[in-house]
Amino acid sequence: MNLNHRPPGVEAAQYAIAKALTGDDPVATEAFCRARGWDAATRVAKAAVSETTTGEFAAASAALTSGFIASLRQISVIGRLAPRRAPLNVRTLVGDGTVAGKVLNESEPSPAIEGSYSAVTLTPRRAQATVVVTREVIERGGALAEESLNAELLRALARAEDYGFLDPTNAGSVSFGAPTITSTGSALAAVDADLRSALQAAYDREISLERGAWVMHPQTCTYLAALRGSGGAPAYPNVAARGGTLLGLPVVTSTAIVRRGSPSERYVALVDPDEILFASDGAVTFERAADAAIEMSDTPSGGTASLRSLWQNQLLALRAQRWVAWHSVRPGGVVVIDAVSY
Numbered sequence: 001m002n003l004n005h006r007p008p009g010v011e012a013a014q015y016a017i018a019k020a021l022t023g024d025d026p027v028a029t030e031a032f033c034r035a036r037g038w039d040a041a042t043r044v045a046k047a048a049v050s051e052t053t054t055g056e057f058a059a060a061s062a063a064l065t066s067g068f069i070a071s072l073r074q075i076s077v078i079g080r081l082a083p084r085r086a087p088l089n090v091r092t093l094v095g096d097g098t099v100a101g102k103v104l105n106e107s108e109p110s111p112a113i114e115g116s117y118s119a120v121t122l123t124p125r126r127a128q129a130t131v132v133v134t135r136e137v138i139e140r141g142g143a144l145a146e147e148s149l150n151a152e153l154l155r156a157l158a159r160a161e162d163y164g165f166l167d168p169t170n171a172g173s174v175s176f177g178a179p180t181i182t183s184t185g186s187a188l189a190a191v192d193a194d195l196r197s198a199l200q201a202a203y204d205r206e207i208s209l210e211r212g213a214w215v216m217h218p219q220t221c222t223y224l225a226a227l228r229g230s231g232g233a234p235a236y237p238n239v240a241a242r243g244g245t246l247l248g249l250p251v252v253t254s255t256a257i258v259r260r261g262s263p264s265e266r267y268v269a270l271v272d273p274d275e276i277l278f279a280s281d282g283a284v285t286f287e288r289a290a291d292a293a294i295e296m297s298d299t300p301s302g303g304t305a306s307l308r309s310l311w312q313n314q315l316l317a318l319r320a321q322r323w324v325a326w327h328s329v330r331p332g333g334v335v336v337i338d339a340v341s342y
Contacts, residue, residue, distance in 0.1 A: 009068030012320075013150035015041035016286040017138045020316045023290070040064045058283075065284040068154070069322075072284075076158040077215055078165055080252050083276035083326070088124050093117045094277070094329045120327050122279040125172060127164060128321035129156030135290075135314045153320045157284075162256035165326060166215060166269055168336050169259050174276055174328040175269055179205070179335045186342040188227055188235050195247060198270045198335045205332025207272050213250045215269040217257045218242065223342040268337040275333025279325045289317040 014033070018041055022028035030045035040063060047060045073079025086092050094117065104110065131152045137145050168175045179201040184190040202209055222241045229235040238244045243251040249270075259265040293307040310317055328334055 009065075009071040009154065010146050010150045011038065011040040012065050012068035012284060012286065013146050013153065014038045015044060015064055016153070016288070016318050016320070017146065017149065018045065019286060020138060020288040020290070020318055023288070061283060068150070068284055069282065071154055072158055075154060077162045077252055077254050077256070078278060078324075078326070081213060081215075081271060081273045081276070083273040083278040086122055086277040086279045086327075088122055088279040088281055088323065088325055091119045091121050092277070093119055094327075120277070122277060122325035122327055124279070124281070124323035124325050125164065126321055127157060127161045127324050128319055129153060129160045130317055130319045131156055132310075132315055132317050135316055138316065149318070153318065157320050157322075159254075159256050161324065162254045163260055166257065167260050168267060168338065174271070174326055175334045175336050178328070179332055181335070181337050183337055183340045183342075186223070186340075188229060191224070191227065191235075191342060194268075194337045194340070198268070198337050199247070201335045202270060202272065202332050205330065207275060207330070207332040209249065209270075209272050211274050212270060212272045213252050214246050215252045215254065215257060215271055217255060217266045218253045220257075220266055220268060220340060220342055221251060221253055227342075266340050268340055270335040270337075272333045275329045277327040277329060281323045284320055284322045287319045287321070289319075292317065
């Protein structure tokens with residue numbers, strides 16, 4: 001066992017801790033990072049105070065956050081599905097999928113291109129997650145505090161992106177307005193019917209599902225793994241609580257596969273990543289608050305009655321955020337099985 005192993009991305013947490021304890025003073029942040037021996041964080045802090053070019057600062061920041069973003073890809077639905085990449089804020093042509101080529105004899109003329117195109121611009125949206133910690137733990141917690149904060153920020157940001165990306169009630173998600181099948185029940189015959197209907201909805205729209213995947217809640221996976229057919233054999237033997245395969249397609253799990261604000265209302269999404277465009281600026285930024293009053297809720301109401309003073313309670317709030325965008329190319333690239341009771 002390698003006891004010196006550090007999780008990828010912890011350098012970003014170190015920088016967040018330094019900013020949390022030194023405020024918005026980049027000179028103090030650099031000195032703090034240097035004293036702790038945090039080389040990557042020191043380079044970014046130094047770039048913020050010295051006469052470096054924008055490119056040098058961007059390179060230092062990218063090096064600091066590359067491990068964090070790589071870890072984020074491993075746990076987020078977007079990262080595991082790996083949709084088609086596209087640039088942010090640039091007009092991009094997308095086709096309707098009917099363009100076809102032809103094998104020609106030597107003297108045959110080339111056919112005209114069929115199909116239609118439309119221009120889309122992936123306008124960035126802010127994915128952010130805020131974690132509240134005690135001042136004591138980041139002042140005296142050492143390496144364990146760094147790793148814990150890194151894990152909390154990763155989980156919170158991944159969950160925020162998963163909600164925004166797939167929640168059918170979110171007008172900006174890829175499943176908003178997608179073909180939807182209402183679940184017919186939790187018995188084996190009903191589950192089979194739901195799955196077949198979802199696949200047929202994609203095939204009816206000429207979606208190949210060559211890289212298709214099911215996205216579902218771990219509780220749904222657990223139910224399917226425990227479901228028994230005739231004779232007591234597992235109905236879906238390749239499904240487990242953490243994923244697996246279902247009807248030959250991979251299963252991606254996320255606890256965010258519920259309707260926002262309604263944790264009991266689960267759904268299943270059938271997604272073809274080739275029909276999704278995804279864009280990001282490739283960066284993560286970190287901010288801190290020590291004197292604010294915040295509402296400790298993931299569905300804030302904006303009222304003052306539930307505000308909590310960070311200063312009075314010796315707390316710090318750390319926020320990670322990045323700019324992302326996505327676009328569903330064709331109807332059927334995402335199909336939703338709604339109101340599942342399994």
